[in-house]
Amino acid sequence: MTLSIHHLKVARAGKPTLNLEGVTLEAGQVLGLIGPSGSGKSTAARALINLPEVGEIIDARVTTEVGGLQRGTDIGLIFQDPLKSFNPLISVGDHALEALRHHTKLPKREAWAKVKAAFRRVGLPDEDAFLKRYPHQLSGGQRQRAAIAGVIVLKPQWLIADEATSALDTLAQAHVADVLKSLVEDDGIGLIFISHDLGLVARLADQLVVLSGGEVIERGPTSALITDPQHEVTRQLLRASQAPDFAPTTSADGAVVLEGKAITRRYVASGHAAVSDISLSLKRGQCLGIVGESGSGKSTLLRTLLALDAPQAGAVYLGGQVFSGTRNQRRKIQAVFQDPAASFNPRWDVKRIITEPLRLSPEPLSATEITRRAEQAVQVVGLEAEVLTRLPHQFSGGQKQKIAIARALILEPEIIVLDEAVSALDALSKSEILDLLQSLKQSRALSLVFVSHDLMAVKALADHILILKEGSVLEQADTRTLFRAPSHAYTQALLAATPVI
């Protein structure tokens, strides 16, 4: 079986957004679709299953040997956010059942048996109790596998996975990728795998198609394309996906700027410890990486380190003093958060946003001085002064994150805490932000706390790494040692699950 996309042209508001020609996919193979943000990857996925939201499909001829494609029964789509693709009021099993009974007239008992088989197929439990769970009762990885079960229950010949693993933790991501791989290898499904994570695409795909501006700019077998890219955009993408390996900081003075001693923080309601007995220390000009999956206690630890919550046991020391959140202390430590879209008051312009921390400055500043500092701060992160009058929604994710860094820098703090600060970015923006952080760290002896579930990003920046699981430190070591000889089984699993080109 071959899926042939003879041509697929899509336009939005009169402007062409996608022009795909002569792309073919064999059953039992994986076609990787890559490209920078806005290159038309998702448009292609949605146009292929004929979802109307993409814009106007001007011209489409997509065929197989047996004719056209029926959405659902011939071709299925798996979305990025598994929580959004479920109705929260319908159990995950009923979701699959509903899809199946919509397309086939199977009696309920038989349909239910098929749903169970599909859940088994994706490595989920097939007990009724599990199938009767609601989407929010599943973990992210389970939810995504349940979504896949809901699609494969119809036995489609073709599958499209649109960033289907991007929102997941490293281990869950590897697990979902394995499920997809086995569907291709054992069931002969043809998969179109769309992702900005080139490492993962390279691991799965037989063929690659590179999109840019809606056009195919390069295509070929995965190994050939990765070792010898022809087009500049492809080269950029590859460069950006290879985690930069900055030299570890040779600390000049080595003074400890931030220290946590036996921090414990429990939830008020349950008394369950979100973090227990965590000790850490950060030296001047160094970067401490904290790696942990969702639910590992990262966020709680960060709130404690930022003195937003007080620990119930232990203490945080800032420059040797107990960090209680006074103005003088706050000036020394700032933060950058994960979601660039939610990091700013949507009604404030960039100048007001980035000068907000200046209220902590020791002496009152004149209006001209405030403007000067704002201009200086955006310049440091590589933006023009003209951005100051614009509103946050006018910027891309990478630019927003630079603005967030500018806000964190404006008081010239000693420490910046970065909470998953590059996780929501595409490969190009991510490498740009990592470069920026590295240069700040070196030129200003800035100390960083870099929290992420993305081991490669942490590896790039961190001098010392702390692996967090279920609120405790599993392992901590300097970066080189940790990557060369991870001592804990969990760390080893994490390393193995991290895709590398």
Place this chain on the structure above:
Amino acid sequence: MTNLRIGLALTGLFVVAALLSIFWTPYDVAQIDIQNRLLPPSAHHILGTDQLGRDVLSLLMAGARSSLLVAALSTFGALVVGTVLGLWAASAAGVIDAVIMRICDVTFAFPALVLAILIGAVWGAGLYTAALAIGIFNIPVFARVARAQALKIWPEPYILAAQLTGKGRTHISLEHILPQLTGLLMTQSLIQMSFSVAAEAGLSYVGLGIVPPETSWGRMIAESQTLILQAPLQILVPCLAIVLLVFGLNRLSEGAQEKETEGQGA
């Protein structure tokens, strides 16, 4: 746009009539002229006269004034108090939040009528009693709206960023959260005003609101209800005025909301 236009036209008409009545009405509303009672509409009395011979149009204009004054006072007062309470509840969370919201629930459970009887018993019936009773009834509405919206904003990372600059909860509530509630609170205010207009008419009808010599639509209805067969117009006119003003305020609120969403979409 249609909603906004209809709302503006209707509400505007009553506001102008009410403002005008401060300086001028066709006849003095206190002037009793028994000889000319229950006159049908004519060139002299466009809407006729009531059972005491007073000009109905003049009464209607003066009634609009009481009606709008009570509605504005009760809504504005409740807007201020309710928003402060809602913001406070959202920012303090925990026990304070629970206490504020339970007090609101209890208040909400008391109909404005019962409150007015209570307050009237203490201070006597009158315009301010009515405004206070309706206002107290409006407070929980604003408190809930403000709290619900504020709770959505509190977990945003930019609030966290503001906390890192040492801003306290009050400061953040005023600077980051309140400005984002204005549109919502405005539409809610218009809805509460329309409710207050109806509530004031109800209170005055049973004698707990406006008392003579002031006049109000509710009183006009109460006074003319026994004459419904002889002079149906006397009861119809104030009823229609209430309906039109309530309808106008509702359209205005709807229109304002449309404009708000339009602005966000752009």
